[in-house]
Amino acid sequence: MGTALVTGATAGLGLEFVWQLATARHDVVVVARDADRLEQLAAQVRAAAGVRVEVLPADLSVPAELERVAARLAVTGEEAGDDRRPVGLLVNNAGFATAQSFVRGELAVELSALDVMVRAVLVLSHAAAGQMTSRGRGAILNVASVAALTAGGTYAAAKAYVRSFTEGLAVELRGTGVTATVLCPGFVHTEFHDRAGVDMTSVPEIGWLDAPTVVAEALAEVRRGVVISTPSVRYKAASALLRLAPRFAVRAVGKYR
Ligand SMILES: NC(=O)C1=CN([C@@H]2O[C@H](COP(=O)(O)OP(=O)(O)OC[C@H]3O[C@@H](n4cnc5c(N)ncnc54)[C@H](OP(=O)(O)O)[C@@H]3O)[C@@H](O)[C@H]2O)C=CC1
Numbered sequence: 001m002g003t004a005l006v007t008g009a010t011a012g013l014g015l016e017f018v019w020q021l022a023t024a025r026h027d028v029v030v031v032a033r034d035a036d037r038l039e040q041l042a043a044q045v046r047a048a049a050g051v052r053v054e055v056l057p058a059d060l061s062v063p064a065e066l067e068r069v070a071a072r073l074a075v076t077g078e079e080a081g082d083d084r085r086p087v088g089l090l091v092n093n094a095g096f097a098t099a100q101s102f103v104r105g106e107l108a109v110e111l112s113a114l115d116v117m118v119r120a121v122l123v124l125s126h127a128a129a130g131q132m133t134s135r136g137r138g139a140i141l142n143v144a145s146v147a148a149l150t151a152g153g154t155y156a157a158a159k160a161y162v163r164s165f166t167e168g169l170a171v172e173l174r175g176t177g178v179t180a181t182v183l184c185p186g187f188v189h190t191e192f193h194d195r196a197g198v199d200m201t202s203v204p205e206i207g208w209l210d211a212p213t214v215v216a217e218a219l220a221e222v223r224r225g226v227v228i229s230t231p232s233v234r235y236k237a238a239s240a241l242l243r244l245a246p247r248f249a250v251r252a253v254g255k256y257r
């Protein structure tokens with residue numbers, strides 16, 4: 001069934017990707033910073049799903065650690081003495097909210113967000129696309145957000161990059177047997193907002209998606225080779241509105257949360 005590499009595998013959408021992929025009999029390579037949490041997850045997934053799980057702890061904002069993940073993606077399965085299997089699905093999912101104003105906020109936080117949500121997506125997509133096109137098959141799934149269509153500060157700017165980059169990658173990959181998909185969810189119940197200390201109590205339940213549904217829909221769209229995946233009818237409608245609305249109106253709405 002192939003091997004999938006998931007970044008941000010310890011929580012939220014990434015954790016759900018790991019479980020759904022393992023249940024569908026994929027081996028998985030799990031990437032995040034928290035090595036203990038990754039080891040616990042690996043033990044649970046091996047026991048429950050009987051698939052191979054490789055633990056690859058990495059802080060994607062650190063170039064040397066990012067390189068280790070890129071090197072794993074470059075494995076073709078033909079290297080002498082290396083029994084690791086090539087990755088057939090890359091899920092670039094790791095991310096976090098900057099949760100600060102750009103002007104008064106810490107520059108280090110902004111640079112880290114850029115490294116994790118833009119630079120890592122670029123570097124890992126490059127490594128995966130090279131290996132996958134040489135084998136003539138594979139898929140890359142990059143997690144952006146509906147925020148990509150808003151004027152929501154640097155987080156939205158990073159997600160706009162991921163959306164635009166993935167569309168361009170999908171065009172370049174046409175006819176290679178490799179696909180690129182960008183996932184653009186609205187609010188999802190995960191650890192994302194708690195980690196950032198963002199109060200989301202004003203968002204009504206109708207505005208929320210659940211991770212199992214988002215991930216199941218995203219994986220189905222990857223299988224169909226869909227380029228832009230926006231889960232749920234309500235966020236498809238919101239995205240259509242954001243694309244059609246004049247930009248001054250989008251700016252007037254202000255930040256997305
Ligand atoms: N939740 C939401 O409302 C939405 C989320 N998204 C996007 O979905 C993706 C997943 O977020 P979500 O599941 O909600 O968030 P969570 O906070 O639940 O999970 C984030 C994951 O990213 C990992 N991570 C964070 N920083 C780094 C880093 N420097 N290096 C490696 N891994 C890192 C975390 O693991 P660890 O701490 O162990 O490193 C964790 O596994 C993100 O890209 C987010 O922007 C998009 C739209 C809506």
Ligand SMILES: CC(=O)[C@H](N)C(=O)O
Nearest residue numbers: 145147186187192257
């Ligand atoms: C900005 C958010 O709260 C959210 N993670 C999103 O990307 O929609």
